[in-house]
Amino acid sequence: KEIVQQLIENSTTFRDKTEFAQDKYIKKKKKKYEAVITIVKPSTRILSTMYYAREPGKINHLRYDTLAQMLTLGNVRAGNKMIVMETCAGLVLGAVMERMGGYGSIIQMYPGGGPVRAATSCFGFPKLFFDNLHEFPLSKVDSLLSGTFSTETLPSEPEDNALVEEESNGLTDEKQASLQEAEEESTTEAAMEINQTEEQETMDINVEDVEFKENKEKENKENVREKQRKQWERRKKLIEAAALLKEKNADGLIVASKFHPTSLLLSLLEFVAPSRPFVVYCQYKEPLLDCYTKLRERGGVINLKLSETWLRNFQVLPDRSHPKLTMSGGGGYLLSGITVVLDKGKSDSGHSEELKMEEPSSKRCKVQDLHC
Structure with missing residues (x-):
């Protein structure tokens, strides 16, 4: 000042x-x-604005107004069972968790070795929010739909204990071998008639080596147990997520990915209950147009809409309110719709009957005469 x-x-x-x-x-x-620092509570709007301004590539150029429309079109609310597939550093997942308030369940579908939740950790959610959060890899979706899903690749709890015992036995054998070697060395040194001072020094060194080996063995045991405990927890969570998906009664689906949305949406819609909304975000409209066409051919969805949001900031000051000259070029595109039950047999028969009724009587008579 x-x-x-x-x-x-x-x-x-x-x-x-x-x-x-x-x-x-x-x-x-x-x-x-002047350097003014204001500490505020993290929220979806603050984090999305920050990411869009500094690192838009990490969130696939998802603007905060587009994210708000996704939450509205997806009917995200407390008590829902939501499926979220996103590659936006966990921003969409955090927004869904904030909207649900810790009530309900969320299943995060992730590509690769594990989910990315960099932005989710910035929200500062309590532990209660993460208790209802499940994760499931995209690589196992096809096996889950075909009924061949299994968790045999991950170790179970008794096998982990057996591994711990085997490794501990191996470590004890190594310990005994090291002790025998120390004793043999001490006997050979005594036989060589070395001075008492030199013998004492060598014994001290041997004792230190044995203590160092014991400490190292303890650390190895703890690391093995911690690794196996994490593997068991991961297997348990995977089984819980698979059980939730097998029910096929999710209340909504949100997809915001850098991958082509058609194959993702068609496979994940199998886990969504009828009369439930779904939303797909993409930075470009061409993949969503392809997805729109595939959904119309497949059926089972209604109220399909492909929309683009347009945002312009305004300066609001006394006698100086006007739209700002700079604005973002685009906030991405959204494809939304509602799932319905599709009975293929009835739909095909109904369609053939409609065609027959539309044919004129003279044409129907000629067709019948030809068949006779």
């Missing part, structure tokens, strides 16, 4: 300026010389 005040006093043109110009001059100097 003292620096800004001194600049105002030393300025020769400050008094000649208008009131608006003076305010603008003071704000400009304060912004340059």
